[in-house]
Amino acid sequence: MTDMRIAIVGGGPGGLVLARVLHRHGIAATVLEADPSPTARPQGGSLDLHPESGQRALREAGLERQFRAVARPEGQDLRILDPTGAVLVEHTSADDMARPEVERTGLRDLLLDSLPAGTVVWGHRLDRADTRPDGTPRLTFADGTTAGCDVLVGADGAWSRVRPLLTDAVPQPSGKIGIDLGAVAADHPAADLVGRGSLWVIGDGVVLSGQRAADGTVRVHLSLRADRDGPDPTAGWSSTVTALADAAEGPVVRRSHAVLPVGLTWAPQPCVTLLGDAAHLMPSVGEGANQAMLDALELGLAIAAHRTDPDAAIRRYEQEMFARTAPIAARCAAVESMMLGPTAAADMTRFFAGGPVGS
Numbered sequence: 001m002t003d004m005r006i007a008i009v010g011g012g013p014g015g016l017v018l019a020r021v022l023h024r025h026g027i028a029a030t031v032l033e034a035d036p037s038p039t040a041r042p043q044g045g046s047l048d049l050h051p052e053s054g055q056r057a058l059r060e061a062g063l064e065r066q067f068r069a070v071a072r073p074e075g076q077d078l079r080i081l082d083p084t085g086a087v088l089v090e091h092t093s094a095d096d097m098a099r100p101e102v103e104r105t106g107l108r109d110l111l112l113d114s115l116p117a118g119t120v121v122w123g124h125r126l127d128r129a130d131t132r133p134d135g136t137p138r139l140t141f142a143d144g145t146t147a148g149c150d151v152l153v154g155a156d157g158a159w160s161r162v163r164p165l166l167t168d169a170v171p172q173p174s175g176k177i178g179i180d181l182g183a184v185a186a187d188h189p190a191a192d193l194v195g196r197g198s199l200w201v202i203g204d205g206v207v208l209s210g211q212r213a214a215d216g217t218v219r220v221h222l223s224l225r226a227d228r229d230g231p232d233p234t235a236g237w238s239s240t241v242t243a244l245a246d247a248a249e250g251p252v253v254r255r256s257h258a259v260l261p262v263g264l265t266w267a268p269q270p271c272v273t274l275l276g277d278a279a280h281l282m283p284s285v286g287e288g289a290n291q292a293m294l295d296a297l298e299l300g301l302a303i304a305a306h307r308t309d310p311d312a313a314i315r316r317y318e319q320e321m322f323a324r325t326a327p328i329a330a331r332c333a334a335v336e337s338m339m340l341g342p343t344a345a346a347d348m349t350r351f352f353a354g355g356p357v358g359s
């Protein structure tokens with residue numbers, strides 16, 4: 001691989017939006033992605049994109065029409081039950097574009113389709129990044145090959161291999177464990193519990209959730225406070241609600257969630273920066289992809305405005321990104337701890353009724 005001017009490591013929502021924004025401004029970039037192909041692994045459940053962040057990034061990237069074609073406004077419906085099956089919250093959306101859901105695969109496809117052929121180089125897992133004698137970045141890939149670039153952007157997610165160039169910070173366990181239980185077929189009676197959008201069954205330190213996918217199937221997930229981890233976290237719950245977990249089929253995938261310190265910053269370095277989870281991994285309560293896409297928009301616009309001075313672009317972007325994301329990460333931590341707290345059901349009911357929570 002010859003030297004690249006702008007190398008973006010990671011083809012998630014953040015990396016692809018950055019490549020698209022740069023392309024719209026006539027600036028070429030290369031995305032180096034570890035996955036061997038776009039279809040190599042399932043991309044996971046859907047995301048809700050917010051008007052001021054994820055949707056704004058797509059709009060300013062010239063992709064609003066394509067987004068509307070795959071967005072699912074009805075996915076905003078939310079039903080919350082307690083472990084007996086009693087309905088605590090029944091929120092039916094107005095089918096508007098406030099926070100529509102989009103399948104991760106649909107989002108990735110529309111971004112890939114918006115890029116010139118060859119922008120994404122698949123099967124390139126970065127092993128490490130360091131600095132060449134002239135101060136520019138050198139990339140070493142898992143297969144032993146190396147490449148250089150003028151500007152390096154780490155959009156490589158939670159376990160970023162670019163991050164060590166800027167900070168010693170590493171993600172630490174958040175205390176939450178997530179277990180994907182698989183999917184329930186669209187025509188299975190247990191799927192009816194979920195409606196058009198999402199279902200949460202909230203116990204003490206345990207949340208069983210179901211999310212309707214675009215193809216009608218329901219993805220089922222269990223979130224646990226670490227001290228509730230055990231052989232049967234939903235023991236004693238009504239069979240009305242546990243039927244959803246029992247009906248789920250597919251690979252069970254378990255992960256310990258990790259987060260970066262809230263308000264993480266670093267001193268600006270020439271030629272290198274981070275965006276998205278690589279920069280500010282936060283609890284997964286609906287902001288991570290949105291902020292990654294807004295980072296990408298802000299960085300792309302800054303590079304376009306400082307074409308001959310990428311370091312000035314990086315400084316401007318990082319100042320804005322640090323200030324914007326620190327309070328959001330703090331809020332996400334508070335929401336996650338509320339959702340897994342001992343009074344979560346009452347707190348969430350008050351939250352959706354517009355009242356104070358945490359009392």
Ligand SMILES: Cc1cc2nc3c(=O)[nH]c(=O)nc-3n(C[C@H](O)[C@H](O)[C@H](O)COP(=O)(O)OP(=O)(O)OC[C@H]3O[C@@H](n4cnc5c(N)ncnc54)[C@H](O)[C@@H]3O)c2cc1C
Nearest residue numbers: 010012013014034125126157276277284286287288289290
């Ligand atoms: C269960 C769950 C639900 C979530 N729900 C939401 C939600 O509703 N709304 C929301 O906004 N956020 C949500 N999030 C968070 C969201 O998924 C992330 O914040 C978002 O994907 C971050 O985007 P990114 O582009 O920074 O990184 P990623 O999406 O992690 O993309 C990183 C990319 O880099 C590639 N990569 C990784 N390492 C390397 C390497 N060494 N070399 C080359 N490539 C590499 C990966 O293959 C991947 O394609 C959720 C997260 C989880 C776990």
